[in-house]
Amino acid sequence: MSEPEHRRVALGPEALVERLDRALARALPDISRSRLQDLVRAGHVRRDGSETRDPALKVGPGHVLDLRMPEPVAAEPEAESLGLVIAYEDDDLIVIDKPAGLVVHPAPGHEAGTLVNGLIAHCGASLSGIGGVRRPGIVHRLDKDTSGLLVVAKNDRAHQGLTAQFADHGRTGPLERAYLALTWGIPEPRAGTIDANLARSQRNWEKIAVVREGEGRRAITHYRVEASPDREGLVALVRCRLETGRTHQIRVHLAHRGHPLLGDAVYGGAFKTKAARLGEDARAALHALGRQALHATLLGFAHPRTGETLRFESPLPPDMVALVAALESRA
Structure with missing residues (x-):
């Protein structure tokens, strides 16, 4: 097994005094803030060599933050080939034209045969952990019996960017x-x-x-x-x-x-x-x-x-x- 990835952030004299999760998100824009919060709570972050599990801990100039990314954990849902209709795909995201009757992510009573199962089969391990193992890459959803277009993120940077757009509801950007x-x-x-x-x-x-x-x-x-x-x-x-x-x-x-x-x-x-x-x-x-x-x-x-x-x-x-x-x- 390979060594976990180590990311170090040294806060210089110009750094703001702010929450730990905000400081990490500012320094590591490729990782979503929500995931950074989960990593802090799981004990993967140290401040000046001491473990902390509080995302709200105040940090500022002179502090050194160490993040050790855990080994990717396979998403719990199993891969299933579902013949997804793909409207667009690149290294960052995939746009699916969902048929009616397809549940987006696993839930009680729908543990298999979901869009997530199909995405894991199509995209492989790249989705693991993005947005949580039960909802990897899911930015928004459609009801089971609603058909049509939805976008899924394939990495943390894409997940963070797309989530921000959907939270903004298109007020300041081109979301439609x-x-x-x-x-x-x-x-x-x-x-x-x-x-x-x-x-x-x-x-x-x-x-x-x-x-x-x-x-x-x-x-x-x-x-x-x-x-x-x-x-x-x-x-x-x-x-x-x-x-x-x-x-x-x-x-x-x-x-x-x-x-x-x-x-x-x-x-x-x-x-x-x-x-x-x-x-x-x-x-x-x-x-x-x-x-x-x-x-x-x-x-x-x-x-x-x-x-x-x-x-x-x-x-x-x-x-x-x-x-x-x-x-x-x-x-």
Whole structure:
């Protein structure tokens, strides 16, 4: 076994007096601050020769910090060849066009067959430890039954850069996320912004709910009606752009406005009877869809190493195309 990598940081007279994790992150920009905090807590950092496990410990001019990187630990999930659809890949990141039904990372009840399992098989040991062994390289996620684009980091520098962009929600950079959804009814006005805080439902912990201002976390969705595939205006094709990225945000916001997604059993169950008003072919296509009609169609961001703006688009997947076609054939 090789010797663990040793990194030494000598803080000069110009150094700030600040937290240990901040000083390390400033000196070692290739390692994310969250990982540095984990390394400190695990006893891999010494200040002036003495071990410390406190990321908040104050350090300043004259201190010498030693970091011994542990040997890479294999990610717990096993490698599985899943035939991932890759939209883009380089040494720093990989963009996946995720199919509906694929869970992003292992969780109770989904220990295998996840995107992480497929990524480990495709990328090998390069993902180990980045973002944690259960979620290596994962920067953001899509619900199991939402299809479309997501980006995964392949090293710490990329993980840190991409995470910062997603935390900033595109306010100061080129991050873009857009989705296509099929909703019950046509939202009015046909273009607008939904600004409503979200939090876990007090009645059902598995659901997200709109809460009063001052509670939960702020969530902002910009939407625009692209078309109404059917003659009666029962269904709309809506393009949604996220300004924030909360759990189930689009699904909850549109349901809150009275326009839940087709196929959404969690937030649109009360609209099941509307399916009876669709034509036979459209009802069959909706049944075949078997999920919420939501697709991550656009993803743009700055490359964490080069700064180049990357932008990817994914067309509607076959199951949503079939549903739109069935609705249009009745028009």
